[in-house]
Amino acid sequence: MNNMQPETVTVERLEGAGQAPCEVGESPVWREQEQALYWVDIPARTIARLDIGTGKKTGWRLPEKVACITFDRHGTVLAGCETGLFAVSLPTAPEASVRKLAAPDFPLPGMRFNDGRCDRQGRFWAGTMVQDMAAVSPAGSLYRYDAEGTLSTSVVDGLIVQNGLAWSPQGTTMYLSDSHPARRLVWAFDYDTDAGEPRNRRVFADLNQFSGRPDGAAVDSDGCYWTCANDAGLLLRFTPDGRLDRSIALPVTKPSMCTFGGRELDTLFVTSIRPADGANEHDGHLLAVRPGVHGAPECGYAGVL
Template sequence: MSAAIRAERLDAGGRATVGECPVWRAQEGALYWVDIPARRIVRLEIESARRQEWAFAEQVACFAFDAAGRVVAGMESGMFGVTLSGTHEARAVKLAAPVFPASGMRFNDGRCDRQGRLWAGTMVQDMSLASPAGALYRFDEHGALSAPVVDGLITQNGLAWSPDGRTMYLSDSHPQRRLIWAFDFDPDTGTPGARRVFADLHHYTGRPDGAAVDADGCYWTCANDAGRLLRFTPQGKLDREIALPASKPSMCAFGGSDLKTLYVTTIRPATNATEDDGYLFALNPGVQGLPEPDYAGLLPVA
């Protein structure tokens, strides 16, 4: 079950404080991700090791591209349409905003379902409060932000969909929760149905952070605080465990020309950081990933 697979540290990507939301762009041969406290989106061309970054007025937590290469991003105050230029300048326009039930909140983890609707959750940034004010929202192809679809979340994470789009995965990575749920999902209406516990990480190691699903339908989660990647079968059985050099892996995404490279962002803690914490890593886990869908709507030019 444990696999001795070497993870390569990609120094050209730079070192983040909270690296999150890796997104592979096949047409560019590039990986994008965010550094949340730095309020940046970062881009790395894998072959040339050329790095770019764009700064924003708010923290960026999650994002997706549309077919035209524009970006929809979940930030502190809402959903934004973003245009990234080649000169490190980014323009953003607010598209929608939830009514936050508490102060100090922002969007967190987000991904598109197989039909191209962007889903993103919110959280109270001060995790010591353990506030269940977070919720999961759907930003549809028409640019409409839903009411809370799933509420009572402390630290929302782990969004992913099965290959057929009929199972939605969601986790809560707060130390008091450490749960991954699976929902029956109606791909036509974008509605999650019955919820069940898919994996309880109190029985394993670490906290379930960002995730990805491979072509076999298995769910990969970053075991934050444990320096591990864990793969669960569609039946919720742990069948792979890969050790990483960094202690706090945060999110993973498949990329490369054949979607056989797994990219992993990491967090650099404020204290007791290792020399690897905060860097981007790449590894070949021996399985193929699935292309992440673009956002299906038409975003305005920011």
């Protein structure tokens, strides 16, 4: 194991997010115009919102599992769920209003969308997986949903647990991971920003050499890639040339995804998963980490839902 000693950084558990932990917290999204953070709990079929200033939490329930979200310019949610992509309106809680937009041809039963994020041009990318991770099935694929509302065919296939989508600040490098214990890899691609096509796939970080599995990720303004090291309770930062240069210990076992937010984009908000056995008091809760760097702003969906 090629691990470095984790840094001591102040990590805050956001009590305003609620005392009840998520089973599988995922897909944190910072809404600058609201100064609010949104995220999901996949098995609970919920989208949550936390007003950072007041600490008020709001939640909406969907008719099926929701794994990843982004917003269009009018505040409608684009969500990757079990059976496809949905436009989700968030009226008065607790029920959301949903409309199905598109769905891939799932090759196997028991699949769903997993990790999703927009590129710098506002195309929404999301991948699929077989929900039974014990099956070790490489039936997952990565898809692109463009601003015209067209869902692509599979762009990257052979994925077990698709994860880790992120783009460099200029948008010319795309990152993608497979977080299954049998893979534990992060890939980088050259990204054609005009065509929305990733090319020249290569291994960027092999977490078989480190602790944990590469789950959700974010990129900072220096172009460094932060990944949640699931099962290791760490945030790992890799430089653009694939070198591990920072490791931050977290009070949760299974950090799942991170995003930069706050007024100065200087806070990493981290969701987490609550283990079925041996969970501690922080597992499943939302964390705020201030790593001393700023994030690269994330883009929403460029189309109108």
